[in-house]
Amino acid sequence: MVYREGLLGKGDLNKVKYTSSLIDDAEIYKETILALITHVNELSRVGAINSNEAAAIINALRELSKEPYRPSDEYEDVHEYIEAMLIRRLGNVGGWVGLGRSRNDHVAAALRLKLRRLMLELASSVIELRRVTLSKAIETADAFIIGTTHRQPAQVTTLGHYMLYLDELSGDFIMNLLSIYETVNRSPLGSGPLAGTMVNLNRVREAEDLAFNGIVDNTVYATGSRYFMLTAASITVSYLIELGRFINNIEMWLMPQLNYVTLNPSHLATSSIMPHKRNPATLEVLRARIGEAVGHLMSMYSIERPVEAGYQLDLQEETRHAWLIMRIAIDGVGIMADLIRGISVNKERVKEDLVKYPVTAAEYAELMSISGKVPFRDAHREVAVMVKEGRSPGIDPAEAIKGKEVLGGPNPSRVTESARARLIDLSSIEAKVKELAVRINKAEAELMGG
Numbered sequence: 001m002v003y004r005e006g007l008l009g010k011g012d013l014n015k016v017k018y019t020s021s022l023i024d025d026a027e028i029y030k031e032t033i034l035a036l037i038t039h040v041n042e043l044s045r046v047g048a049i050n051s052n053e054a055a056a057i058i059n060a061l062r063e064l065s066k067e068p069y070r071p072s073d074e075y076e077d078v079h080e081y082i083e084a085m086l087i088r089r090l091g092n093v094g095g096w097v098g099l100g101r102s103r104n105d106h107v108a109a110a111l112r113l114k115l116r117r118l119m120l121e122l123a124s125s126v127i128e129l130r131r132v133t134l135s136k137a138i139e140t141a142d143a144f145i146i147g148t149t150h151r152q153p154a155q156v157t158t159l160g161h162y163m164l165y166l167d168e169l170s171g172d173f174i175m176n177l178l179s180i181y182e183t184v185n186r187s188p189l190g191s192g193p194l195a196g197t198m199v200n201l202n203r204v205r206e207a208e209d210l211a212f213n214g215i216v217d218n219t220v221y222a223t224g225s226r227y228f229m230l231t232a233a234s235i236t237v238s239y240l241i242e243l244g245r246f247i248n249n250i251e252m253w254l255m256p257q258l259n260y261v262t263l264n265p266s267h268l269a270t271s272s273i274m275p276h277k278r279n280p281a282t283l284e285v286l287r288a289r290i291g292e293a294v295g296h297l298m299s300m301y302s303i304e305r306p307v308e309a310g311y312q313l314d315l316q317e318e319t320r321h322a323w324l325i326m327r328i329a330i331d332g333v334g335i336m337a338d339l340i341r342g343i344s345v346n347k348e349r350v351k352e353d354l355v356k357y358p359v360t361a362a363e364y365a366e367l368m369s370i371s372g373k374v375p376f377r378d379a380h381r382e383v384a385v386m387v388k389e390g391r392s393p394g395i396d397p398a399e400a401i402k403g404k405e406v407l408g409g410p411n412p413s414r415v416t417e418s419a420r421a422r423l424i425d426l427s428s429i430e431a432k433v434k435e436l437a438v439r440i441n442k443a444e445a446e447l448m449g450g
Contacts, residue, residue, distance in 0.1 A: 003076065003080055013074065016074065019076065020075065020076050020077060021076070021078070021316040022071050022073070022077060022081065024316065024319060025069075027319075027320075028111065028113075028114050029065075030065055031109075031110035031111075032078050032079060033062075033065045034110075035109040035210070036082065036106070037058050037061050038189065038209045038210055039097070039100070039201075040061070041209065041447075042201050042209075043201075045202070046200055046201060048100065049096045053093050053096055057090065057094065057096060057097055060085075060086055060094070061086070062448055064082060064085055064086075077103065077316075079106060079107065083097055083098060100190075100192070100198075100199030100201055101192070102192045102197075103193075104191070104192070104224070104311045105188045105189055105191040105192055105222060105223050107316075108188040108216075109187060109189045109210070111319060112184055112185065112186070112187070114323075115184050116185050116440065117440070119177060119180070119184065120181075120433055120440075122330050123181075124430075124437075125329075125330050125333040125334055125337070126333055127174065127426060127429060128334075128337050130170045130171065133163050133170065133340055134163070134419045134420075136163050136341070137160040137164050137167065137415055137416075138416050139160070140158060140159035140160040140163065140344075141158060141412040141415040141419070142158060142398075143160065143345040143347060144157075144158055144351070144397055145157055145158055145159045145161075145253070145260060145261075146260070146353055146359055148249075151252075153353070153359050155359055155360070155362060155400075156359045156400050156410075157410040158412065159343075160419070161401075161409070161415055162246075164408075164418060166243075166246055167419075167422060169239070169243070169246075171422070176235045177236070178433075180228075180231050180232050180235060184229075185211075185213045186215055187206060187212035187214070187216065188222035188223060189206040189207065189215075190202075190206055190215075191216070193223060193311065194220055194224070196219050209443065210443055211439050211440045220309060223311055224309055224310040225309070226300075226304055229318070229319070230301070230304065232322070233296070233300055234297060237294055237296075237325060239329070240293050241290065243333075244286075247286060247287050247290075248287075250263075250280070250283060250339075251280050254278075254280055258353075259349045260345065260349060260353075261344065261345055262343070262345075262346055264338075264339070266342075267280065267283070267335075267342070282335050286332045289328045289332060290328070292324070292328060293325045293328045293329070296324050297321070297325060300321045303315070303317055303318045304318055354397050355392075358393060360394035360395045360397060360400045361393050364393045365379045365383040365393075366379075
């Protein structure tokens with residue numbers, strides 16, 4: 001209990017354990033050390049401590065980074081644990097690490113360092129999902145699927161058309177994620193607990209050391225806001241919800257009553273008693289975890305809502321939910337990519353329902369209106385009567401989709417053309433994500449002496 005003894009004494013261990021973030025801080029152990037190395041470098045550069053003492057502290061920090069994180073219950077958090085380890089190894093010299101810093105600005109820095117890596121990992125996963133989805137769009141550009149609205153047979157389209165739906169959603173998400181990355185990738189270091197410190201730290205230089213794109217200017221905002229975390233979590237959960245809607249389509253298509261698609265058996269499970277069952281296990285678990293992600297996001301909002309502008313300990317309770325959301329997303333996107341890679345259309349089964357349901361009735365009514373110069377509502381009414389009487393008005397499904405030149409429609413040539421163009425664009429997005437990762441890898445390796 002390094003921090004509390006001077007004012008409050010040793011305290012009650014049970015109460016320290018209750019308020020401690022030691023377990024959650026395992027996620028940011030390395031990032032906290034990176035922030036401390038940067039800080040000690042800066043203390044040396046501004047002459048607050050001599051270079052020999054700075055070198056000793058930095059070497060000890062690098063050694064700590066290679067060791068397991070196993071603090072005892074007596075510490076409040078990772079910051080106190082690391083400082084105690086430095087003092088134990090270096091004596092009073094280790095105590096210099098506390099000059100000009102607060103846990104408030106340093107935990108904010110560690111959280112941003114961790115979150116930016118998770119965001120790039122998620123972006124890479126979504127890029128792979130997009131690559132798989134676009135390849136599947138080309139492969140199934142002319143593979144009929146009966147599209148639904150209101151869970152009713154609506155219009156004939158193709159699996160490739162649906163794949164482009166999933167890809168456009170994923171493309172929008174990556175665009176949003178990389179935009180929010182710019183907000184996350186700014187440094188709060190040097191802001192102190194709320195209003196800075198008396199040490200004349202060069203905050204811009206510290207930011208550059210850690211490959212941040214700049215600083216969070218206002219010191220109150222830098223230390224006490226979690227907007228950067230909320231926005232990243234929020235956009236991720238929004239994407240997961242939309243992904244979950246697509247999961248519902250796949251599960252519906254898998255029902256034996258429809259049997260429109262087949263999956264790789266590795267995504268299925270069977271029953272302990274019913275040997276005929278083919279349960280979509282990975283889809284069900286992913287959908288449940290998307291629900292968990294929604295709950296984690298609501299927890300973040302609920303925790304932060306009553307907190308004043310400035311740091312309070314409530315904020316440490318918010319962090320674990322952000323990590324869980326990001327891991328649900330990374331794992332789930334990987335599962336989805338593997339599932340899409342192995343999906344195929346049961347063409348004969350779909351063909352049966354193309355005959356059974358009048359899913360080209362709308363196209364038939366449109367052509368009737370155009371060719372006969374009949375107001376569409378009159379054509380619509382006439383076709384509705386035909387359906388009511390048991391007749392099956394419609395046109396050939398292939399003609400229905402090939403006859404649509406509208407942008408974004410199911411025309412197989414347009415689907416293929418769009419998918420190929422997006423694959424080319426995807427390469428530049430992937431290069432950008434890799435460039436961001438290389439930049440932070442290089443900066444962190446230099447700080448660690450690599």
